[in-house]
Amino acid sequence: MTNTIKSKQPKRKPLLFKIILVFCLFLFIGIGISAYFLYQKMYLSNVNLGYKNSTYIHIPTGSDFNNVKKILYEKGIIKNKSSFEWLAEKKNYINNIKPGKYQLKTNMSNNEIVNLLRSGKQEPVKLTFNNIRTKEQLVAKISNLIEADSNSLLKALKNNKVLKKYNFTSENVMALFIPDTYSIYWNNSAEQFIDRMYKEYKKFWTQSRKDKAKKMNLTPIQISVLASIVQQETIKSDEMPRVAGVYINRLNKGMLLQADPTVIFAVGDFGIKRVLNKHLEIDSPYNTYKYLGLPPGPICLPLPSTIDKVLNYEKHDYIFFCAKEDFSGYHNFAKNGAQHSQNAHKYQNALNKLNIKK
Numbered sequence: 001m002t003n004t005i006k007s008k009q010p011k012r013k014p015l016l017f018k019i020i021l022v023f024c025l026f027l028f029i030g031i032g033i034s035a036y037f038l039y040q041k042m043y044l045s046n047v048n049l050g051y052k053n054s055t056y057i058h059i060p061t062g063s064d065f066n067n068v069k070k071i072l073y074e075k076g077i078i079k080n081k082s083s084f085e086w087l088a089e090k091k092n093y094i095n096n097i098k099p100g101k102y103q104l105k106t107n108m109s110n111n112e113i114v115n116l117l118r119s120g121k122q123e124p125v126k127l128t129f130n131n132i133r134t135k136e137q138l139v140a141k142i143s144n145l146i147e148a149d150s151n152s153l154l155k156a157l158k159n160n161k162v163l164k165k166y167n168f169t170s171e172n173v174m175a176l177f178i179p180d181t182y183s184i185y186w187n188n189s190a191e192q193f194i195d196r197m198y199k200e201y202k203k204f205w206t207q208s209r210k211d212k213a214k215k216m217n218l219t220p221i222q223i224s225v226l227a228s229i230v231q232q233e234t235i236k237s238d239e240m241p242r243v244a245g246v247y248i249n250r251l252n253k254g255m256l257l258q259a260d261p262t263v264i265f266a267v268g269d270f271g272i273k274r275v276l277n278k279h280l281e282i283d284s285p286y287n288t289y290k291y292l293g294l295p296p297g298p299i300c301l302p303l304p305s306t307i308d309k310v311l312n313y314e315k316h317d318y319i320f321f322c323a324k325e326d327f328s329g330y331h332n333f334a335k336n337g338a339q340h341s342q343n344a345h346k347y348q349n350a351l352n353k354l355n356i357k358k
Contacts, residue, residue, distance in 0.1 A: 045107040048079045054105045056123065060147060061187055065094040068117070077104060084110050093118045099147070101125065101186035125186050130179040132301040133270060138177065148190040156190035166198050168221070171296040175224035178204045179301050204304065212311040216248065225294045227302035227310045232261035233321075235329050240306060242333065244313035246321050255319065257288035265299040274356055325350040 049055055057071050065088065072078045087110045088094050098120035104113065125145050132138045139153040156162050158170045168176055177197055184196060205220050213223045230244050250257055260275045266284035280287070286295040302310075318333040320340035325347050332347075334340035 044109055046079050046084060046110045046113065047104055047106055047108045048076060049104070049106045052106065054103050056101055056103055058101050058147070058186060059097065059099045059117070061099040061189070063097050063099060065097060068097060078113075080110075084113065087111065088114050091115075091118060099187040122185050122187070124183040126181055127184045128181040129177070130301065130303065132174075132177075132179070133265070133299065135174065138174070138301070142193065146184065146186055146188045146193060148188060148193055152190040153193065156194060162191060162194070166194070172221050172225070172298070174298045174301060175221045176201050177301055178307075179303050209308075209311060216311075216313075222294055223307060223310055224302055225296075225298050227307045228298035228300045229257070229259050229261055229295075230310055231302045231306045232264075232300055233259065234331065237305070237309070239330060240309040241312060241314040242316065242318070243321060243331070244310040245316050246318050246333065248313055249317070249319050251293070253319070254292065256290075256292060257294070259288045262286045262288045262295050262299055265295075274351060323347050 055075070055077065057075070057077070059068060059071065063071075069081075069085070072084075073081065078084050091114050093114050096118055098117065100120060100122035102116060102121075103123045104116075108116075127142070127145050129138065129141050132141065135154060135157050139150040139157070142148070143150040143153055157173050160170055163169060163173055166173075166176065176194070178200055180200070182196070182200065184193075188196065210220060213220055216223070218226070226244065226247055229247065230240050233243050234240060247257055247259070263275050263279050263282065263286070264270060264272045266282050266286035267279055272279070280289045283290065285291055286299065288295060316333075317335050320334040320337070320343075321331040322334075322340060322343040324330050324332055327350065332343040334343055
């Protein structure tokens with residue numbers, strides 16, 4: 001019998017398996033390395049604020065990505081610029097710039113930064129204004145808190161074409177602003193700011209307040225003008241309704257208001273402590289010693305509480321008042337000229353004793 005010997009073939013499967021295994025291992029390592037670098041680019045902290053926990057950046061209206069980079073880089077906020085730019089491009093932030101005021105916090109990642117800026121989720125500004133006498137003072141205050149600069153704000157407040165849609169003029173527009181604290185976004189233009197204040201004005205002037213003004217034969221603007229005078233006449237809140245009553249009586253009788261604060265406003269020197277005859281001669285519609293009725297606009301921004309005290313003025317027969325000689329801040333009231341002369345003489349003597357001449 002003939003025996004046939006079969007040759008053994010090499011086993012290839014284990015070798016192929018090893019090759020595949022090594023390939024997969026390198027593939028997974030490559031994926032892991034790529035994932036790690038991707039993770040770094042997206043999720044590791046990329047904000048450098050030193051010892052601060054947060055900071056604010058302002059992105060002006062009309063900015064492009066180059067402007068944003070300049071804002072971030074000049075302040076040294078971004079640690080790794082290339083990774084930030086890479087993700088901004090991947091998320092299309094470079095074509096989706098939103099202006100505003102944004103809060104960046106320490107340890108924020110590129111992903112958090114880009115998502116925040118792309119969302120337009122701004123930090124609101126707390127806008128507070130009071131103790132304001134002129135448009136110039138108002139715009140100086142506001143321009144420090146919103147994007148609109150003082151020039152554009154002042155220009156808008158003097159532009160009757162702009163103000164016409166709100167039923168205001170450049171003379172009385174200060175009555176539009178009700179002193180309070182408002183939450184507002186930084187990227188407001190001058191007209192957007194006026195729009196917002198007009199909405200607040202309409203909220204304040206409820207139907208109840210408008211009805212009270214109407215019963216006094218005055219418009220809301222005129223009430224604000226009168227309230228501004230009352231606020232400058234007395235620092236005593238409990239005395240304001242009585243002072244308002246004096247002016248209402250004088251208006252109803254067709255008398256000159258003869259309000260010293262309006263003369264001071266006309267002169268433009270708010271440091272005057274004693275109104276002299278030379279001041280009374282100034283030719284201005286704000287000189288209520290010369291011109292009948294209310295002046296054309298407020299002489300300050302009256303507080304909401306002052307406006308309400310005017311709307312709820314005290315009904316009485318007084319037509320004069322004069323500061324008390326004890327300098328308490330209160331006033332002596334009189335129903336006729338003789339009584340008023342006596343009160344005025346006492347106050348003038350008190351001024352002379354202290355050598356207060358202007």
